[in-house]
Amino acid sequence: MSDYVLEAKDVTKVYEAGENRVVALSDVDLQVERGEFVSIMGPSGSGKTTLLTILGCLDKPTSGQVIIDGLDVTTTREAELPRIRAEKVGFIFQNFNLIPTLSALENVELPMERGRVSKGKRRSRTLKLLGSVGLEDKAGRRPNRLSAGEQQRVAIARALANGPAIILADEPTGNLDSRTGREIIQLLRKLSREEGTTIILVTHDRQMASLSNRMLFLRDGKITERG
C-alpha cells in the first residue's frame, strides 16, 4: 500500500452536450500524502470544481483512476460510493450548503447517521466538534441565525464528523471577508492536524493558498507545480 492517501492517475473529464465537447480535465496526475494540506489554484473555469467532484466520488472521470486510501473508486460499484463518501470524504463548500431546516447540531450529526455509531457517541462527538469550532453555545441555532463565518465553521465540523481521510474544500472562503476567511483556513489546518486529516483546498485566492503545505495550479484542465 502506497503512502498516498489520494492518487489521481491520468484523470480526464470530457463534457459532451450535443455537438459541443468540453475537456474539463486532461490527464491530471496528483499524489497527496496523508496529513498533507494541498491547495489547488486556478482561474475560474479551469476545472477546479470538476476535479474536486471527481476526487470526492460525486462524479466519475471519463477516463483515468482515482484511488482514495488505497481503494480505486473509479471501478467501485455505484452502490458502494455513498459509503465511501460518508466514511472517507468530507466536503466544505463555498456557500456552506447546510441543510436549512436543521440546527447546527443536527447538521453536524447528519453524516454520522450513515455509520453505525450509537446515538450517545454521536451526540458527544458532535458536541466536541462544535466545541472545537467554537460554536458549542450556538448548537441549537438554524443556519439562518448564524453568521457566514459561523455557518462555515458548522460546515467544517460536519466535514470532520466521520473522521474522513480527506477533506475537499471548494472555495471555502469565497463568501467570507478576508479576516474571517483566514480564521477559517487556520481552523481547518489546526483541526486537520489534530484529526490527522488530509486537506485539499481549491481556491483562486493566493493568500489563502499560501497557508498550505503545497500549492498546485490548474490551468486548461492540466495540473502544474508552478503558477
Next chain:
Amino acid sequence: MGVLKMASRGIWRRKARTFLVILALGLSIAILTAIPAATQAYSSSVETAIENQSSAYQGAISMIATEITVGPPHSSGDFQGMPGFSTTAFMDENIAENIASIPGVDAVVPQFQRFLQLSSVENQEDQPFRRMNFMTIIGIPLNSSLDEKYSVQPSNIVEGRKLNEDDNRSILLGIELENYFSVAVGRSVNIGDYSFLVVGFFDAGNRFVNRYAYVSLDDAQAMFDQPGEVSQIRVFAESVEDVNNIANEIESTYGDSVSVTTQSDLLQRIPGLFQETENTVASQLAQMNNVASQEILIAIVAGGLIVFLTMIYAVRERTKEIGILKALGFTNWNITSQFMLEGGIIGLVGGLVGCLIGSFGAPLLSSVLLPHVSLPTGFSGGFGPLSSQLATQQLTAHVMPDASLILFSLGIAVILGVVGSLYPSWWASRKRPAEALKYE
C-alpha cells in the same frame, strides 16, 4: 435526527403550501368518505321504504283482493263507484247468512245504502249545499272486531268516535254534514221522522263520501221501512285462492238474482305496478351509484395528483439539498424513502382532515354531490282506496361513515401520499450529485 424528522421538517418548511395541500387532499378524502357512506345510506333507506310500502300494500291488497261484492242485479249504475248513490234495488238480507256458510268465507258484511234528497236547505249561505243537497244513509252491522279487520266504518274520525255495538239510534256523520245539520257530537239530529244521537264525525278526504252517514243496519232498514232488505253484501274470503270458488258458488246458487264482483283485474295489475316502482328506484340508485363512482374516481385521481405535483415541486426546490445529502454519503434509498415518507405524512394528515370533514360534512357533501333519490309518488297512485293508507314515504337517510370506511379512506390517503411521491422521490434520488449541487 432520523429520516422521520427530516421528512417532517421538509413538510413544515412551506407551511402555507402544506396547509393548502392537506386541505385539498382532505377534501378529496372527505368525498371518498362521505359519498360511499351516502350511497350506502340511501340504498338501505330506499330498501326499507320499499319494504315498508310493499308490506303495507300486501296487507291492503290481501284485504281488497279477498273481497267479493254481491249486489242486486244491474246495480252497476253506481255513480262514480259510490255504492248506493243511485241504487234503488235491494236484496234479501238472508242471502248474507247463506253466503256466510260457504266454505272459505271469513266474514260477511251486509250493507243498506240509500241516497236521500234533502228537501229543505237550512243553510242558504253555503252555496255548494244548494247544488249538492243530498246525503247517503249507510246501515252497517255494528261489530267492532269485524270493523277492525275489514274497516266497515270510516277510519279517519276527526271528532267523537265510531259507532259501538249497542249504539242504536246513533249516527256517525261525514264532515260535510256537520255544517249542514249544525250539530255537535252528543247532540241529536233529525233525519226524516227519526232522531239520531251524533257520536262522531269522519273525514274521508272526499266530498261525496263526506256526505255519508253511518247508522246501524236495523236503524237504516227501519228508517226507510225496508226491514230484511240490504243493498249490498261485502263478502271476505279467507284467502285470495278461495275468491273464485266462492264467487262461482254464489252465482250458481242465486243465478241472475244477484251480481257478483271480484277484484281479479286489480290483482293482475299489482305485479306490474311493483315492478315499475322497483325499476324506477333501481334506475335512480344506479344513476346515483354511477355519479358516486365517478366522483370517487375523480377524488382519488385529484388527491394523487395533488401529492404528485407537490412532491415534484418539493423535489425541485430541494435539488441542492439532495446533492448535499449525497455528498454526505446518503444513498438513493435514503433520499427516496425520505420523500416518500413526506408524501406519506401529508397523506396521513390530509386523510385525517378528510375523515373529519367527511364524517361531519357527509350529509351536506352528499346532498350537493349526489342526485336526489325519492320513491315515485305514482307507486300508490294506482289504488284509489289505498292512497290514504299508503302516503308517499319521504326518504330520510342518516349519512354517517362507519369506522371501517374511515379506516379505508385513511389507508387510501396514505397510499395516495406514498404513491403520489413515488416518481418524484425516485427522480430526486437519481439526480447526479455533482449536478444537484450546482442547482440554485
